[in-house]
Every structure is written in structure tokens, then in C-alpha cells.
Amino acid sequence: MWLLAALARMRPAAESQAEDIACLQRLAGGDDSAAAGLYDRHARPVYSLILRIVGEESEAEDVLQEVFAQAFRQTARYDPSRGPVAAWLLMMARSRSIDRVRARRARPDARTPDAYRVIDETPAAMPDAASAMLNEEQVRLVRDALGELPLLQRVAIELAYYEGLSHAEIANRLEQPLGTVKTRIRLGLLKLRDALAEARP
Amino acid sequence: MSAHDELKALAAGYVLGSLDSEDQRAFETHLAGCAECAAEVASLRPVMAALASAVPQVTPRAEVRRRIVNDHSSHAGAGVKTSPDIVAVASWLAMAAAIVLAIGVGAYAVRLQRQVANLQARFSEAEATTAVLAAPDLARIDLQGQPAAPDARARALWSRSRGLVFTAANLPPAPAGKSYQVWVVTAQAPVSAGLLMPDAMGGGTQYYMTPADIAPPVAVAVTLEPAGGVPAPTGDKYLVGMP
Numbered sequence: 001m002w003l004l005a006a007l008a009r010m011r012p013a014a015e016s017q018a019e020d021i022a023c024l025q026r027l028a029g030g031d032d033s034a035a036a037g038l039y040d041r042h043a044r045p046v047y048s049l050i051l052r053i054v055g056e057e058s059e060a061e062d063v064l065q066e067v068f069a070q071a072f073r074q075t076a077r078y079d080p081s082r083g084p085v086a087a088w089l090l091m092m093a094r095s096r097s098i099d100r101v102r103a104r105r106a107r108p109d110a111r112t113p114d115a116y117r118v119i120d121e122t123p124a125a126m127p128d129a130a131s132a133m134l135n136e137e138q139v140r141l142v143r144d145a146l147g148e149l150p151l152l153q154r155v156a157i158e159l160a161y162y163e164g165l166s167h168a169e170i171a172n173r174l175e176q177p178l179g180t181v182k183t184r185i186r187l188g189l190l191k192l193r194d195a196l197a198e199a200r201p
Numbered sequence: 202m203s204a205h206d207e208l209k210a211l212a213a214g215y216v217l218g219s220l221d222s223e224d225q226r227a228f229e230t231h232l233a234g235c236a237e238c239a240a241e242v243a244s245l246r247p248v249m250a251a252l253a254s255a256v257p258q259v260t261p262r263a264e265v266r267r268r269i270v271n272d273h274s275s276h277a278g279a280g281v282k283t284s285p286d287i288v289a290v291a292s293w294l295a296m297a298a299a300i301v302l303a304i305g306v307g308a309y310a311v312r313l314q315r316q317v318a319n320l321q322a323r324f325s326e327a328e329a330t331t332a333v334l335a336a337p338d339l340a341r342i343d344l345q346g347q348p349a350a351p352d353a354r355a356r357a358l359w360s361r362s363r364g365l366v367f368t369a370a371n372l373p374p375a376p377a378g379k380s381y382q383v384w385v386v387t388a389q390a391p392v393s394a395g396l397l398m399p400d401a402m403g404g405g406t407q408y409y410m411t412p413a414d415i416a417p418p419v420a421v422a423v424t425l426e427p428a429g430g431v432p433a434p435t436g437d438k439y440l441v442g443m444p
Contacts, residue, residue: 035269048257051402182211186213189248
């Protein structure tokens with residue numbers, strides 16, 4: 001099965017997007033057999049992101065199930081103008097995963113009095129559907145670029161993206177001034193954007 | 202920095218969803234009327250997609266696919282109209298379906314049995330782990346990564362009466378044909394605790410029984426050995442720790 005999913009990932013983005021739209025339409029029309037197609041094309045990247053964020057297999061499996069259940073039920077909530085289906089699924093996966101991690105962090109045994117304030121002030125995850133589908137080469141370039149960032153920039157971006165921490169929480173965690181954290185996140189993200197721009201056809 | 206530049210600098214945090222509430226409000230208000238900042242936000246969106254994909258790729262277990270896809274398909278049943286000339290075919294299909302269903306139910310029962318056995322095994326392992334953690338003679342040994350895997354870390358919690366709980370992180374995947382093996386090293390000889398199967402993140406927690414008459418350990422170590430393990434360590438050390 002992983003082979004099928006991997007092959008699907010390598011197919012041209014436009015073709016995969018057209019198949020995804022067809023699947024969503026069939027699901028909306030009550031044809032539940034379309035669920036398998038959608039799952040096989042996207043389960044691997046979606047699961048990988050969830051696992052990276054929640055860090056634990058059985059919890060990641062639960063979140064994966066929630067994400068697909070939501071996608072199957074709420075096909076009408078997909079808006080093609082906001083990005084491809086792949087990005088929609090990844091966006092749901094990220095926001096649900098971060099909710100889990102936040103809930104875990106907010107459990108009484110895991111929080112200090114100060115953490116109450118920080119958690120309450122954290123803004124909700126922003127919808128961030130990508131404007132374009134990325135190919136393998138672009139993903140590789142960004143991964144390399146991420147690895148080459150100065151340590152503080154990389155860690156700050158990872159804490160923001162994969163752990164859903166706010167600037168204030170990151171400053172706390174890294175014991176750095178808030179202004180420094182904001183600047184590092186901005187510089188790092190701009191570098192990743194430039195790396196990505198070079199890879200664009 | 203001008204007021205505009207200061208706000209524009211928040212675009213990165215906005216796209217990441219990491220702005221604190223005050224900055225968030227300020228930037229949203231500004232964004233509504235600033236084409237330059239809207240363009241900045243749009244240019245950063247693809248980086249989010251890249252971060253989503255720039256994680257180690259892991260395939261979910263086949264069991265999960267069954268759960269997700271089949272659960273969904275089982276509430277199928279949108280009304281499909283049948284015309285008389287396909288009714289005969291349909292009745293044959295119904296019979297075939299009944300046979301397939303019977304086989305399916307049989308297979309399902311077998312699968313349930315396997316799941317129950319699997320859960321029982323996991324439960325008794327969890328019980329054993331808890332017993333170790335609550336042991337009155339608990340000893341903790343932290344292990345450090347060796348040159349073969351400098352980033353690897355592990356902790357061994359050992360109780361002579363109740364066994365060993367071993368938690369590792371950042372181990373590289375074992376090459377094909379090789380397994381990681383955990384050793385409790387006593388003054389006499391290293392005793393194998395068992396194999397260590399790191400998950401996709403190079404970590405995991407495992408419980409091992411150790412012989413009740415084992416001498417006090419002078420070290421705990423992890424080596425890379427031929428698949429299946431060996432009676433005495435032969436391969437490179439990946440993790441070593443002393444009490």
C-alpha cells in the first residue's frame with residue numbers, strides 16, 4: 001500500500017488534484033467507495049505530519065481518523081480557491097494535532113501557573129492552505145534550507161509550526177527576549193521562502 | 202523602523218499562526234487595507250505547505266486504513282434505483298454477496314481474536330511497566346549516544362524484582378539484517394535483555410524481564426547485532442550508561 005501512496009505522491013500535481021476533486025464530488029453524492037481513493041493518495045503525508053506533531057503512534061492514528069472522517073463528511077467545506085485538496089487535508093491535520101498537543105500541555109499535571117496565561121493568549125491556528133502544490137524537489141530544498149538555518153531560527157520556526165507555540169511561549173521556552181524570537185522567525189521564514197522560490201519552475 | 206515596516210515584520214508570525222493576540226489583532230486590522238502586506242502573506246503561504254511536507258515520511262499501519270475507509274463505506278446506502286432487467290443479475294449478485302459476507306464475517310472474527318490477543322499482550326506489558334516504575338528497589342541509569350549515534354539518548358529504569366523499562370530516542374533506523382540489542386552488563390558478563398525496535402522517530406519504550414538472580418549491573422548498553430540478536434555482544438555500541 002505504501003508503494004501506491006508513494007506513486008500517487010509522484011504523479012503530476014494537476015492530475016492528482018483532478019482525481020481528488022472527483023473523489024470529493026462522489027463522496028458528496030453519497031458514493032462512499034470514493035473514500036479509499038482519497039485515503040490512498042494522502043494518508044502517508046498527512047499521517048507523517050500528524051506523527052511529527054503529536055509524537056506518538058496511537059494518538060497519531062486517532063487524529064488521522066478524525067481528519068479523514070471530517071474530510072469525508074464535510075466535502076462541501078473544501079474551497080478550491082484556497083489551495084489543492086492535499087493542502088486542505090494537511091491544514092486540518094496540523095490544526096487538530098496542535099489542538100491535541102495543547103490539550104495535553106494544558107492538563108493540570110503539565111502546567112505551571114504561568115502557563116495558564118500563555119495558553120489563554122495563544123491565538124487559534126490560522127488556516128494556511130498553500131496556494132500551490134509542491135513537488136518532491138521543492139520539499140527537499142526546503143528541508144535542506146531548514147537544516148541550514150542558524151539553530152535559533154530553525155528551532156523557533158519548528159516550535160511555532162510543529163508545536164503551535166506563540167511567540168511569547170517560544171521566548172519563554174528558549175529563554176530569549178521576545179523581540180529576538182520575532183526577528184529570528186521572520187528571517188528564517190524569509191530564507192525558506194527564497195529557497196523555495198529558487199526551486200520554482 | 203517605520204510603523205508599516207514593524208507591522209510587515211509580523212507577516213511571518215501571522216502565516217505561522219504564532220502571533221500573540223495583541224500583535225494578531227494589530228496585523229489583521231492593518232492587513233485588510235495594505236496590498237504590500239497581503240502580497241507578503243501570500244508569498245509566505247507556500248513555505249507552510251513545505252513545512253507540512255518536510256517531515257520524515259511514515260506510512261500508517263494497514264489496520265488504520267481498514268478502520269478509516271471501511272468505517273466510512275459501511276454507512277453507505279444511497280438509494281440506487283434498479284430496473285427489472287437487472288433484477289435477475291442482482292439476485293445472483295446478492296447470493297454471491299452473501300457468500301462473500303459469510304467469508305468476511307469469518308475473517309472478521311479471526312481478526313477480532315487477533316486484536317484481542319494483541320491488546321492483552323499490550324496490556325500486560327503496560328502492567329509490567331507500571332510495576333517497575335513503582336518498584337521499591339528502582340534504579341535509574343541514563344545512557345549516552347556513542348560515536349555511532351552521538352544524538353541518541355536513553356534511560357533505563359531497573360528493578361531486580363520486577364524487570365527493566367527502557368526508553369530510547371534518536372536512534373538511527375537499524376540497517377537491513379541488523380537489530381538493536383539491549384544488554385545489562387554485570388561484573389561477570391553482559392546479559393541480553395532483548396531486542397530494541399525503535400519506532401519511526403528512532404525511539405520508543407520497551408519492557409524487558411531480567412533474571413531475578415542477576416548480579417547488580419555495572420552498565421546498560423545497546424549494540425547493533427545481526428537480526429534476531431546474539432548471545433553475547435559483538436557489534437558497535439550505540440548507547441552506554443553507568444549507574
